[in-house]
Amino acid sequence: MRKLYTKKLSKKDQLKDLEARKETVQFLLNYSKALRVVKCRGFTFDAILN
Amino acid sequence: MNNVEITDAVLVREYMQGNETALSKLINRHHHRIYSFIFSKVFDRDVAEDIFQDTFIKVINTLKRGKYNEEGKFLPWVMRIAHNLVIDHFRRNKRMPKFDNSGDFNIFSVLSDSDLNVETQIIKDQIENDVKELIKELPEDQLEVLTMRIYKDMSFKEISERTGVSINTALGRMRYALINLRKIIEKHKLVLTN
Structure with missing residues (x-):
């Protein structure tokens, strides 16, 4: 069987063009929109509204 | 704007x-x-x-x-x-x-044998025997501290009590023992690695 040769990127190359996935950013924005913090009689309640 | x-x-x-x-x-x-x-x-x-x-x-x-x-x-x-x-x-x-x-699956990344194989065990034994011989060339006070610390696993506090010197003196003797041991190894042109 033939061997598979893959080129490993150096740490410097790996750090180039790094950014979080769009899905992650979208999830955070949706989470933020859904999160409601309600303050009632000195208590703080979190609620996720879907 | x-x-x-x-x-x-x-x-x-x-x-x-x-x-x-x-x-x-x-x-x-x-x-x-x-x-x-x-x-x-x-x-x-x-x-x-x-x-x-x-x-x-x-x-x-x-x-x-x-x-x-x-x-x-x-x-x-x-x-x-x-x-x-x-x-x-x-x-x-x-x-x-x-x-x-x-990358490729490697079974040894999940399974490992912590025991030494025969070859490395022999090398380890040889090195330990060589070191035992070499430390005999150290001055008596340094040899005493080194033996107690390394082979008898005593703390420096125990060593100082046993030998009747301060902890700092015991530490100093240990330091010089290691320095001298390195010099002895260099003198004999030995390579003590496996």
């Missing part, structure tokens, strides 16, 4: 007042830097993604609860949260080591 960039402080204030687009702007402005920082520590895309997400969940929770004190330092604050989460990740991983599945 529209080209003037809105500061982080203004965006944070707007977000705390309910403007969701302000958060989007903040994330877009800083996500590259924060994500790169996390990745430069963990070197794993998925882990970096998780930590990035947890970082911003903390940011969102703090801002929504109105607990954020604006001091004009939004980015350093977020970086600090990310940094703490990276530390948490490594602490967790230390307790539960992760199986590294990068």
Whole structure:
């Protein structure tokens, strides 16, 4: 069987063009929109509204 | 005038007042830097993604609860949260080591034989015998401290009590014993590695 040769990127190359996935950013924005913090009689309640 | 960039402080204030687009702007402005920082520590895309997400969940929770004190330092604050989460990740991983599945599968990455094989055991024995012979060339007081510390596993406090010298003297003798041992090894041109 033939061997598979893959080129490993150096740490410097790996750090180039790094950014979080769009899905992650979208999830955070949706989470933020859904999160409601309600303050009632000195208590703080979190609620996720879907 | 529209080209003037809105500061982080203004965006944070707007977000705390309910403007969701302000958060989007903040994330877009800083996500590259924060994500790169996390990745430069963990070197794993998925882990970096998780930590990035947890970082911003903390940011969102703090801002929504109105607990954020604006001091004009939004980015350093977020970086600090990310940094703490990276530390948490490594602490967790230390307790539960992760199986590294990068590249070809290697059964020895999950199974390992901690026992030495015959060859390395023989080499280890030879080295230990050589060292036992070499330390005999050390001055008596240094040999005494070294033997008690290395072979009898005594603490320096115990050594100082047994030999009747101060702890500092015992430490000094140990230090000189090691220095002299290195000199003896060099003199004999020995290579004591396996």
